[in-house]
Amino acid sequence: MTESRDPPTGCAMFGIYSGMFRRRRSASMTSLHRINGTSPAASDAETEAAAAPPAQANQAHRKPAVTHDSSLVRRQSALPVPAQNGAGARAAPPANERARPVAKAANGLGGARTAAEPASEYTGMAAELDKMILDHQRVKGTTQLVRATSGNMMLHRNLGNLNAGAGGASARSSVERGAKMANERKAPNGYAFSGMGNIVKEAKPAGGDICRALSHRTDPERLKEMGNEEYRQGHYTEAVALYDQAIMMDARRPAYWSNKAAALAALGRLIEAVGDCKEAVRIDPSYERAHHRLGGLYLRLGEPDRAIYHFKQSSKESTGADVCRAQSVKNRIAKSSDARSLKNWITVLQEAQAAVSDGADCAPQVLALQAEALLRLQRHDEADAVFSGAGAPKFGVDESTKFFGTFGHAYVLIVRAQVDMAAGRFDDAVATAQTACQLDPSNREVTNVQRRAKAAAAARLRGNDLFKAAKFAEACHAYGEGLDREPGNAVLLCNRAACHAKLGRHEKAVEDCSAALAVRPSYSKARLRRADCNVKLERWEASLRDYQVLIQELPENEDVKKALSEVEAKLKSQRNGEVARPQH
Incomplete structure (x- = not known):
């Protein structure tokens, strides 16, 4: 046997x-x-x-x-x-x-x-694990040995679980979640402790706190409530982490996915939020709150048709005003696109701004229409603010291409490349234009923008090298070639003005600086160079106006303060001389 x-x-x-x-x-x-x-x-x-x-x-x-x-x-x-x-x-x-x-x-x-x-x-780690088991027994009021596995020898961010088994049943909680929740809010630098297998040293042993936390981490509803509380307090990252843990324990609850989508949207991660909302709707097609939330996300991203569909699926959550706003965004995007084909840039700008006001505030195509119109209207600073402002969306190339389509995202990229060129970020402009060309290589407009970006960047680089070599006439010619490919570029104009000033052509330098300031009024370098050239030309009043603006923009700049005092003294002396001069 x-x-x-x-x-x-x-x-x-x-x-x-x-x-x-x-x-x-x-x-x-x-x-x-x-x-x-x-x-x-x-x-x-x-x-x-x-x-x-x-x-x-x-x-x-x-x-x-x-x-x-x-x-x-x-x-x-x-x-x-x-x-x-x-x-x-x-x-x-x-x-x-x-x-x-x-x-x-x-x-x-x-x-x-x-x-x-x-x-x-x-x-070492075995002794620490022993201590945590003792604390767990003390909290549970039992002397039964806790089953240990080969995966839970890491105390924090562990690969396995501490399972308090009773009759073979094991808890879903892990030491990682206990350590994370105990440390995340109290981290001195504002970040949660992380790392696979790191041992977090604290002033007092945390084993008891971790084990006490394990007693209620197994309840996904409790995690959801904690996430709701973090969301109400504006701690959106913490809320996302808690909702994630609840989803890991029970992925069949649509509320967990919908709530996580709300927290992601508050963090500006709208495309990810759409994916979670779609999962909630897939789990429960009749979940109206998820439909309403998904409609709002589509509206913000400039997809009015999808927004209208989901608004209509949530009759209790949505109102007629939601559908009307989505319909208005749809009409304004169509008008703006039609005006672009006619090169009516004022209408393009007006309709795009109205679409943003109606709710499409994170729609890349709408923002691109607005920025392109501002560029054509010679308002480069405002165009740059559209993409680089605090509320501008920051989406990756891959997720944007997948969500908005290849052609739609290529258009956004070529507008961004032109904005980068206008702001003097030539290397960024070339890289962005190349990405757009890879997405839509047959588009002649995309190819043209890429060619212009490369030519302007090369001209700027060649001019800089010549200027450093004190070859000011050749550098002036190189910057001029760049301006032939990219007319009205403020950086190239200001650089050419520096060459004119070195050659003693202060009048031409003032003209180039004025042209640069016309498209970028906040371009301090061009304003400072123009003020200095006007001093050379003894145009004290014009120079004084520029220095007064500069002292507001650069209040701590000692050179500007000194130059302003000298110009004020010169202007005062000139006026006193005119008064003392005998009149006939």
Whole structure:
């Protein structure tokens, strides 16, 4: 008859791991004594006899001692040790091992352990895990061993779970979630502690807090409520993390997906929010709140037809005004596109701005129409603010291409490339134009923008090199070639003005600076250069006006303050001279 062998139980595995750590520590101490030239037993006995009087030995026998090594903390384990049997329980150590005296001889650190004290268990992560199990037992009011797995040896951000099993059932909670929630809000730098296997050191042990947190992390509804509270307080990142945990535990609840979409939308991650809302609708097609939220997201992203569909699916949540706003956005986008084909840039700008006001505030195509119209109307600063403002959407190329389509996103990219050129970001303009050309290589407009961006960037680079070499006439010609490909570029105009000034052609320098300021009124470098050239031409009043604007834009600039004082003195002297001059 063949005897069947059952696989080792959790307790047996825990005993195996504990024995491995204990044997490793014992081996390391034996090696240390061998290096010092003494045997472990002799060294322990000599140190114990010299350092521990009888009274201390009795006291140490009653109270487990905790000694501090240079890097590890050794702790007397209080776990009950069942006898080894056929079920795979942990075996008690031999009598000679339990009675062996242990002394702290390494590194000459003070404090010896008594002869009556049992050998220390294990150290490091295993000891920390032991402490957390004890805390868990203390909270639960049970002495049952917690089943340990090979995956939960990492205390924070662990790969496995601490499962408090009762009759084979295991909890879904993990030490990671307990540590995360205990540390995330109290991190001194505002960020949650993270990292696979990192041990977070705190002023006080966190094992009890983590284990107490485990008792209610298994309830996804509790996590959802906590996420709702974080959302109400404006902590949207924390809310997303909590909703994610609830979804991991129960992905069949549409409310979890919908609530996470709301938090993502508050963070500006609208395309991700659309995906979560669509999942909520897929789980429950009759979930009207998710339909309404999805309609609002589509409206903000400039997809009015989809918005109207979902608004109509949520009759209780939506109102007639929602459908009317979506219809208005649709009409205004169509009018703006038609006006663009006619190069009626004023109408393009008006309709695009109205669409943004009606709700399409994060629609890349609508913002691109607005920015392109501002560029054509020579309002470069405003065009730059459309894409770089605080409320401008920041979507990745891949997600935008997938969501809006290849051609639609290519148009957005070529407008962005032109805005970058106008702002003097030539390298960014070339990279963006190349991406647009990859998405839509057959589009002649995209190809033309890419060609212009490369030519302007090359002209600027060549002019800069010539200017550094003090070849001002050649540099002036190079900047002019760039302006032939990109007329009205403020950076190229200002650079050419610098060449004119070096050549003594201050009148031409003033003209180029004025042309640059016409398209970019906030271009301080061009205004400063024009003010300096007007000083050379003794145009004190014109120079004074520029310096007065500069002192508002650059209040801490000492050179501007000094130049302003000198110009004011010159102007005052000139006026006094005119008054003193005899009149005929």
